[in-house]
Amino acid sequence: MIAGLSLNTQINDIFLLKNKEFKVRRDKKTIDMFFKIADKTGEIEAINWDVSSDKVEELGKIEFARVQGHVTKKKIDGTLQATVSSLTETATLDLDYSDYLPQSKENLDELMSKIFSKINSIENYHLKNLLKSFFDDPEFAEKFKRAPAATKVHQPYIGGLAEHTIKVVAICETIGNIYKEINRDFLITMAILHDIGKIREYAYHKVIEHTDEGKLLGHIAISLEMIDRKIRSMDDFPKDLELMVKHTLLSHHGHFEFGSPRLPSILAAIALYYADELEAKVSGFINVKEENKDFNEKWSKWVWWLERSIYLDEEAILKNKINETEEE
């Protein structure tokens, strides 16, 4: 497993090959292959030096391969690099792809049962019906359980959507406790439904990536279509409630430039936007810290989506302070 590798470890295992790039050296003849080898525990850089030009096309198509070589370098940021001596394509039929995709550390069945118990707590008949029309369908529930929340930034792994959703729900419960003016049933329903379109926005069978539908429509439009279809199949869903559901869904990214065609114009919508934003940003931050855990610097590398580096000594300082207080 990738997580078990360290400097000088021998490698002889099946990995997913990612980000393949072929670079021609200055002599204009020799070609080197740069890529990443990955499994569910992580990924590292790998280099296959001097590949013959007639192999480039074939190597470029390989998804899974038995990789032999060893870890030859540990970079300043703590990441490892492997030099590969042999690369043999593996028949994908024999593989359990879930071994090669990054996974949530949470128990996904427990996350789903939390979502089911939230659905059961909804008192409003129409909202509960709407939720059940999705989650009582085992095919939908299975896709929802496994979907990632993103391809990068926050929860980009199997189970990420369920993890993100249950956290947004928890934040919304707190908001609802503080602001009694907000209808709790409606806010929780929308927290559960707000990102359901991600089950179609992303592919997460072999690799986590955008689907064509995801690239062309995005999850807000996909979710709207999914909800519209359910509501059409019910003959008693009130029209005004339907508009509120759709408005809250469409406005949950809060700004036109983040993909919302409407700005939040009802209480529950503004609350959901901030709950979602808070959850995605804090989880994204935690993700950056996780990626930098072996980086022996005070500041992380530049994080493009935050437009800043983040300070990595936080825990060490706060932990020392707590110990000092205990000793006093």
Ligand SMILES: [Fe+2]
């Ligand atoms: Fe979203």
Ligand SMILES: [Fe+2]
């Ligand atoms: Fe979200």
